[in-house]
Amino acid sequence: MMVFQESVCHPTLFGRLLGLKSVRLYHDTIVIGQGRNAVTLTADELSALPEYKEGWFSARWHIYSHARELTVRLLPKKMLASLHQQVVKTLIEAAPQRIKQTHLQFITQAGSSYLRDSHIAPLSARIAQMVALYSETWPADKPLDAASIQTLHKLQQVNPLGHYAEALRARYETLQLEAQRHFLDNVEANPLTLAQRQAVIRNNDHNLVLAAAGTGKTSVMVGKALSLLATGQAHPSQILILAYNSAAAAELKARIQQRATDTGVPCEGRPAVMTFHALGRHILHQSGITPALSVFTHNKQALEEWATEWLKQDIAHSDQQLHTFMQMLYQPVDPFRFDSPAHYEAYLRDTEYRSLQGERVKGYQALLIANWLYMQGIDYTYAPGPPANSAIAPVDFQITGTQVYLVHHTLDRHQQPQPGVEKAAYLRLLSETRKWYRAEQATLIETFHYQWSEGQLTSVLKTQLSKAGIRLQARDKADIIARLEEQNALELAAQRFLSCLQAIRMEQLDETAIATRLQQHGVINAELYAQVLAHFHRAYQNELSVQQAIDFDDMISRATTCVENAQWKPGYRHILVDEFQDISTSRMALLKSLLEQGPAPILTAVGDDWQAIYRFSGGKLALTTEFERYVGSHTVTRLEKTFRYNSSIAHTAGQFVMANPYQYKKRVDAHEQVDEAQIYLLDDLVYGQQDATQRAKHIVAAIRKKSPGDSIAIMARYRFLLEDARTTLQPLSQDNLFYWTFHGAKGLEADHCILLGFNHGKLGFPSQNKADILLEALLPAQDEFAYAEERRLFYVALTRARHKCYIIADPLAPSAFITELTEPSYQVNIASDTFTEAFRAVYKCPSCDSGYYKKRKGQYGEYYQCSAQPGCSSKPRMCKTCSAPAINTGNGWLCRNPAC
Numbered sequence: 001m002m003v004f005q006e007s008v009c010h011p012t013l014f015g016r017l018l019g020l021k022s023v024r025l026y027h028d029t030i031v032i033g034q035g036r037n038a039v040t041l042t043a044d045e046l047s048a049l050p051e052y053k054e055g056w057f058s059a060r061w062h063i064y065s066h067a068r069e070l071t072v073r074l075l076p077k078k079m080l081a082s083l084h085q086q087v088v089k090t091l092i093e094a095a096p097q098r099i100k101q102t103h104l105q106f107i108t109q110a111g112s113s114y115l116r117d118s119h120i121a122p123l124s125a126r127i128a129q130m131v132a133l134y135s136e137t138w139p140a141d142k143p144l145d146a147a148s149i150q151t152l153h154k155l156q157q158v159n160p161l162g163h164y165a166e167a168l169r170a171r172y173e174t175l176q177l178e179a180q181r182h183f184l185d186n187v188e189a190n191p192l193t194l195a196q197r198q199a200v201i202r203n204n205d206h207n208l209v210l211a212a213a214g215t216g217k218t219s220v221m222v223g224k225a226l227s228l229l230a231t232g233q234a235h236p237s238q239i240l241i242l243a244y245n246s247a248a249a250a251e252l253k254a255r256i257q258q259r260a261t262d263t264g265v266p267c268e269g270r271p272a273v274m275t276f277h278a279l280g281r282h283i284l285h286q287s288g289i290t291p292a293l294s295v296f297t298h299n300k301q302a303l304e305e306w307a308t309e310w311l312k313q314d315i316a317h318s319d320q321q322l323h324t325f326m327q328m329l330y331q332p333v334d335p336f337r338f339d340s341p342a343h344y345e346a347y348l349r350d351t352e353y354r355s356l357q358g359e360r361v362k363g364y365q366a367l368l369i370a371n372w373l374y375m376q377g378i379d380y381t382y383a384p385g386p387p388a389n390s391a392i393a394p395v396d397f398q399i400t401g402t403q404v405y406l407v408h409h410t411l412d413r414h415q416q417p418q419p420g421v422e423k424a425a426y427l428r429l430l431s432e433t434r435k436w437y438r439a440e441q442a443t444l445i446e447t448f449h450y451q452w453s454e455g456q457l458t459s460v461l462k463t464q465l466s467k468a469g470i471r472l473q474a475r476d477k478a479d480i481i482a483r484l485e486e487q488n489a490l491e492l493a494a495q496r497f498l499s500c501l502q503a504i505r506m507e508q509l510d511e512t513a514i515a516t517r518l519q520q521h522g523v524i525n526a527e528l529y530a531q532v533l534a535h536f537h538r539a540y541q542n543e544l545s546v547q548q549a550i551d552f553d554d555m556i557s558r559a560t561t562c563v564e565n566a567q568w569k570p571g572y573r574h575i576l577v578d579e580f581q582d583i584s585t586s587r588m589a590l591l592k593s594l595l596e597q598g599p600a601p602i603l604t605a606v607g608d609d610w611q612a613i614y615r616f617s618g619g620k621l622a623l624t625t626e627f628e629r630y631v632g633s634h635t636v637t638r639l640e641k642t643f644r645y646n647s648s649i650a651h652t653a654g655q656f657v658m659a660n661p662y663q664y665k666k667r668v669d670a671h672e673q674v675d676e677a678q679i680y681l682l683d684d685l686v687y688g689q690q691d692a693t694q695r696a697k698h699i700v701a702a703i704r705k706k707s708p709g710d711s712i713a714i715m716a717r718y719r720f721l722l723e724d725a726r727t728t729l730q731p732l733s734q735d736n737l738f739y740w741t742f743h744g745a746k747g748l749e750a751d752h753c754i755l756l757g758f759n760h761g762k763l764g765f766p767s768q769n770k771a772d773i774l775l776e777a778l779l780p781a782q783d784e785f786a787y788a789e790e791r792r793l794f795y796v797a798l799t800r801a802r803h804k805c806y807i808i809a810d811p812l813a814p815s816a817f818i819t820e821l822t823e824p825s826y827q828v829n830i831a832s833d834t835f836t837e838a839f840r841a842v843y844k845c846p847s848c849d850s851g852y853y854k855k856r857k858g859q860y861g862e863y864y865q866c867s868a869q870p871g872c873s874s875k876p877r878m879c880k881t882c883s884a885p886a887i888n889t890g891n892g893w894l895c896r897n898p899a900c
């Protein structure tokens with residue numbers, strides 16, 4: 001450090017009268033002026049030698065730093081000259097040392113370590129300052145020593161550093177690849193590939209290791225942790241490794257320890273390998289916060305009971321809450337938002353609206369009317385049936401024991417029906433209907449869609465019914481609540497609220513954010529829902545404080561607060577995160593707090609955007625795909641060589657996942673090249689009967705015969721399918737036979753995989769279960785490609801197999817994925833001609849266009865039913881000649897089989 005001899009130079013008398021400033025040298029600083037307005041510069045900040053300028057009666061002094069230029073005037077010549085000489089002398093004397101230090105800093109940050117983004121600007125500025133100070137303004141009469149000149153010259157050649165960063169990093173990598181060659185050859189069972197080595201060596205502030213399935217992410221995690229220890233870059237306690245779940249954490253921990261022993265890397269106090277939750281618990285514990293874990297975390301039933309009871313109390317509390325609840329019980333839907341009546345009908349087919357009275361009604365607005373009538377104590381008959389005269393429209397309600405009828409029209413204020421409905425025809429029918437009721441001397445009460453959208457529906461109903469002489473006598477609230485309980489409505493609503501609550505907590509949404517999300521998703525009554533959900537969230541938090549307990553989300557969010565408030569100081573210098581594609585907003589917040597509050601730690605995030613399958617539990621894929629935006633500038637290393645599966649599986653699985661244009665494009669090379677397709681598509685027919693698990697059993701037996709020692713995994717989207725398979729396969733030896741759900745198979749591998757359950761429908765794959773629009777809006781955003789997450793899940797499933805993958809599917813009701821896989825470009829080995837389009841066309845339901853006719857067994861023998869039922873109620877017969885489905889054309893039954 002440069003230190004000045006203390007001295008001061010006050011302005012001349014004239015200068016003082018003008019209020020000009022003094023200059024003082026104190027320790028290593030130059031202080032200009034006095035008191036609060038004084039400007040302070042350290043000697044280290046000077047970017048050029050100061051300039052002394054003499055005038056007639058006084059002198060002035062110019063000083064330069066990187067950030068500013070200062071001039072002090074009207075100073076006594078002699079005093080300023082002496083002060084100036086001292087500063088110049090100090091700077092000159094310090095030159096060789098300062099240049100050396102700068103060089104050392106350069107070597108440390110850009111030569112013997114990976115140049116970090118955060119080091120570029122400060123180091124670059126430092127070099128620029130040295131160059132400016134010691135080469136540009138250097139006095140000719142005091143030559144700099146040769147070594148310093150040479151060093152300065154070298155530094156000048158790589159500045160600005162930003163331009164040379166990649167070259168410097170490449171140089172570092174080359175040196176490290178050589179220096180750590182032996183270690184990286186042996187740290188895992190197989191020598192690491194070049195990309196794996198680069199992922200180990202690269203230590204930018206933020207590092208994203210973007211991989212594909214089976215490319216050895218685990219090897220990178222193990223190799224990186226041990227390399228940091230072996231090269232002395234970190235002490236074990238300075239490394240934190242975060243795994244997605246405890247099984248993965250345990251496996252990683254054991255593997256690191258084993259490999260450390262095998263390679264002789266000292267690993268006492270081995271790196272912390274844990275889940276985000278375990279880290280949260282650790283931080284809370286160390287911060288002296290040790291609340292119990294809520295009973296809700298391990299007893300879902302207790303949680304649901306609490307939520308149901310809370311809802312019950314809440315609606316019992318006020319009429320307004322009950323009213324709100326009744327509006328929210330079913331998701332409001334606006335027929336005018338559908339582009340055709342067919343789409344609206346399809347939506348209605350999939351949604352069952354059940355009124356308080358118990359009947360199934362045709363739409364949301366009819367439901368509101370039915371429930372309102374019930375709550376007002378008015379007995380009614382729903383859809384009393386059209387009168388004999390078929391020229392009039394059917395009405396919706398008849399008030400029991402009266403000639404009062406009620407019809408709700410889907411018309412807007414301008415008498416416009418919903419899109420796709422012909423206005424003239426609608427109005428003609430309406431006019432006929434009115435005429436008919438008038439002639440019958442019956443009262444026809446009419447309500448309209450616009451009254452609902454303008455919030456007037458119930459007040460209109462009230463006025464109209466009173467006018468028609470119907471007495472309204474509100475039912476007791478307790479009766480209504482009892483009715484809701486009988487119908488399980490409170491319990492179902494509580495379950496729905498709880499799913500939303502989970503998303504709200506993982507996504508860390510407040511009331512405004514909830515409302516915004518709901519509005520963006522076009523949810524009707526978004527603000528009302530937001531209010532109620534925020535109210536429910538507060539009640540939940542309150543309940544946890546009453547229990548003096550926390551849940552898993554708290555474990556992470558409260559730990560984040562502890563780190564942010566400096567209640568707990570992180571000491572990690574390296575943070576490695578596995579399965580980064582699945583981390584949630586709240587986990588990211590904890591990670592960010594560690595990065596911001598720690599000793600400038602280095603983050604290495606290892607993930608595969610193709611394998612993001614945990615959106616339902618908060619996994620936010622955008623954190624990976626928009627890493628720059630969420631995390632910051634970074635270095636990407638791609639692992640694109642797979643060791644698990646062959647080129648056939650790599651081709652089919654890769655093409656399948658990349659059919660979604662929103663996924664990253666990757667070229668996955670397989671270690672093992674094969675000429676023939678190794679993914680087989682098989683039908684589920686065994687001796688003419690459909691039985692997928694029997695088919696699986698035959699395949700297992702065949703594999704066992706040919707390759708007795710090989711492992712086999714039976715895999716399905718749903719656990720219940722695995723249970724069925726287990727029962728069927730029970731007689732076979734269970735050695736080396738595994739049963740995995742597609743989600744549970746993440747990270748696992750087997751020689752052969754048999755995949756089941758590719759039906760069409762809600763419990764098929766892809767699942768056609770329509771997600772709740774509320775939950776959809778609250779979960780992390782996803783791309784618009786249909787079944788994007790299910791598609792990734794299929795990718796995970798396909799890539800578990802080392803050798804062969806057998807897909808068993810129903811050719812009569814293939815799911816969309818199977819139909820897609822039969823395209824020649826996928827190069828799947830299709831082992832049955834039942835998957836041809838011509839064959840499928842025979843079974844395709846012409847009524848709903850999405851289902852297939854499936855054979856079922858009933859008490860009177862076999863019959864066909866559409867796989868989209870209950871949404872589709874098409875009822876084909878079985879052709880007496882060829883057993884294919886036959887449909888009613890209006891002129892008789894026609895077999896769908898063209899060859900019949």
Ligand SMILES: Nc1ncnc2c1ncn2[C@@H]1O[C@H](COP(=O)(O)OP(=O)(O)OP(=O)(O)O)[C@@H](O)[C@H]1O
Nearest residue numbers: 190191192193213214215216217218219643644747
């Ligand atoms: N450099 C290598 N040379 C040979 N085999 C390797 C190499 N790296 C990893 N492997 C092997 O590749 C297989 C897959 O590795 P690993 O399970 O780490 O992959 P992964 O990227 O985690 O896959 P997934 O994401 O699908 O779980 C393992 O059998 C592993 O031993």
